[in-house]
Amino acid sequence: MMILMDRYRKFHFTKNALIVVAMVGFLYACKKSADAPTTVDCAGPAKSFATDVRPIAQASCAFDSDCHGSGSSSGPGELLNYSEIFSARSIIRSSVLSGEMPKGGSLTATEKKAIICWIDNGAANN
Numbered sequence: 001m002m003i004l005m006d007r008y009r010k011f012h013f014t015k016n017a018l019i020v021v022a023m024v025g026f027l028y029a030c031k032k033s034a035d036a037p038t039t040v041d042c043a044g045p046a047k048s049f050a051t052d053v054r055p056i057a058q059a060s061c062a063f064d065s066d067c068h069g070s071g072s073s074s075g076p077g078e079l080l081n082y083s084e085i086f087s088a089r090s091i092i093r094s095s096v097l098s099g100e101m102p103k104g105g106s107l108t109a110t111e112k113k114a115i116i117c118w119i120d121n122g123a124a125n126n
Helices: 002-034 049-060 082-087 089-098 109-120
Strands: none
Touching: 049 082, 049 109, 082 089, 089 109
8 A cells, every 4th residue: 555655746746846847837938938029121122101110000000099099098099100200209119019919910021021110120101
């Protein structure tokens, strides 16, 4: 009987140790994946507000007041035109880069790159 109890204790200890190691590994992996890069390769043609950024903002950000449409007070508020988007560019950049924006949706890698590169290249009204 003692042998069975001893085996049970060893098995139980090993099982618990494996669970703890797995949880620590999972938490470490989650932390590492949450570390978003801070740079984007902006090689290629310069991005345009009118051609590249405005269509993304209209489709993904300003479609209703719950996000950044008319009357919104969410985050930087309304993002309906160049001046509002320009004023919020640093918040937009970090939120897009981290994946926090758009809420309830996602941007393609190309859309993210367009927004980030437009901001990083001076956010011209072009």
